[in-house]
Every structure is written in structure tokens, then in C-alpha cells.
Amino acid sequence: MCRTRASPGTRMLCLTAGRLGTLLSRRAVAALGTTTARMCSHVSQQADMSLPMYWDRRDIPLPDRPYNDSLTATEKTLKQKEKGPWNILSNEEKLALYRIMFKDTYAEMKKPSSEWKTVLGGLFFFIGLTGLVVLWQRIYVYPHPPHTFDEEWEAKQVKRMLDMRVNPVQGFSAKWDYEKGQWK
Numbered sequence: 243m244c245r246t247r248a249s250p251g252t253r254m255l256c257l258t259a260g261r262l263g264t265l266l267s268r269r270a271v272a273a274l275g276t277t278t279a280r281m282c283s284h285v286s287q288q289a290d291m292s293l294p295m296y297w298d299r300r301d302i303p304l305p306d307r308p309y310n311d312s313l314t315a316t317e318k319t320l321k322q323k324e325k326g327p328w329n330i331l332s333n334e335e336k337l338a339l340y341r342i343m344f345k346d347t348y349a350e351m352k353k354p355s356s357e358w359k360t361v362l363g364g365l366f367f368f369i370g371l372t373g374l375v376v377l378w379q380r381i382y383v384y385p386h387p388p389h390t391f392d393e394e395w396e397a398k399q400v401k402r403m404l405d406m407r408v409n410p411v412q413g414f415s416a417k418w419d420y421e422k423g424q425w426k
């Protein structure tokens with residue numbers, strides 16, 4: 243597969259993965275190794291980056307180069323036959339020629355993928371994880387709320403504000419009925 247190009251980050255990972263292997267036990271880096279090994283072998287196959295690349299895009303019907311340019315002998319003779327009249331080609335030969343030139347058909351490109359489920363699942367997983375961190379902080383990290391937040395304190399504060407007749411025209415005390423002793 244030469245459709246994806248390794249980023250500088252991937253190359254860094256490959257370098258460090260090699261060094262890690264000498265430091266840690268083989269078993270410890272096995273999981274990391276299988277993924278990076280695939281990426282690193284990809285990097286070593288890396289051809290000249292200035293050459294045209296192949297990619298499947300619906301808005302670009304003709305990629306810059308054929309999908310497969312390492313052909314077998316039969317495929318090469320088929321390519322020669324392609325130069326002649328196309329009505330002597332069988333359907334199988336036409337399909338084979340198509341697959342040499344392109345990786346996916348338009349129908350294959352348009353096929354809906356269920357990757358959104360992974361994305362959404364990952365999103366919810368990390369939101370949930372963040373929620374647990376916040377919960378842990380509320381229990382173990384944050385200080386207790388100040389005593390002025392106590393229910394009893396707040397009740398006393400409301401009583402005092404009413405006694406002081408705070409905002410008696412349109413505000414706080416205006417909502418209190420002093421004769422009945424209740425909120426209006």
C-alpha cells in the first residue's frame with residue numbers, strides 16, 4: 243500500500259521504537275512493535291517523494307499514476323493488448339486492466355463506512371473519562387465549600403435581608419409579605 247505517506251511523527255516513532263527495543267524487554271514493546279513495524283517497513287519501502295502519487299478520490303477520476311506499476315508478464319501482455327481495439331478484450335481482461343489502473347471503483351469509494359461509530363464511541367469514552375477525573379477532583383482535590391454556603395447560614399442571611407428591607411420597591415423585600423409573613 244503506497245497510498246498513505248508516513249508523517250515525520252511516524253518516522254520519529256520508528257526511530258524511538260528501535261531504541262526502546264534495546265532498553266525494554268521484547269515482550270513489553272511487542273504491542274507497540276507490531277503497529278510501528280508495519281509503519282516502519284512502509285517507510286523503508288518509501289520511494290521518491292517527488293514522484294506522482296496514487297490516490298482514490300471521487301473528485302479526481304484520473305490519479306497521477308496507475309495504481310499498480312509492478313506488473314507480471316501476463317499483465318504486461320494485457321497492457322500491450324489494451325493498445326489495440328477494445329472490442330476484442332473479454333470482460334475479465336477489461337476488469338483486470340481496470341484493477342491495474344485503479345484500486346477502487348466509484349461504487350467501492352462511495353460505500354458508506356461505519357467509522358463514525360468508532361469516532362463517536364471514542365468521543366463518549368473520553369468524555370466519560372474526563373467526567374471521572376472531574377469527580378475525583380471534586381471529592382479529593384477541591385476544598386470544602388465555605389461555611390457561608392450552609393443552608394442554615396443562607397436562611398439566616400435571607401432573614402437578615404428581609405429585616406433590613408433590602409430593595410423594598412421592586413427588589414428582594416418587595417417580594418415578601420410582612421403582614422402574612424410569607425412570600426407574595
Ligand SMILES: *[C@@H]1O[C@H](CO)[C@@H](O)[C@H](O)[C@H]1NC(C)=O
Nearest residue numbers: 243309310311312313314317
Ligand atoms: C501489483 O501486481 C502484482 C502482480 O499481479 C501483485 O503481486 C502486487 O500485489 C500488486 N500490487 C498492488 C499494490 O496491488
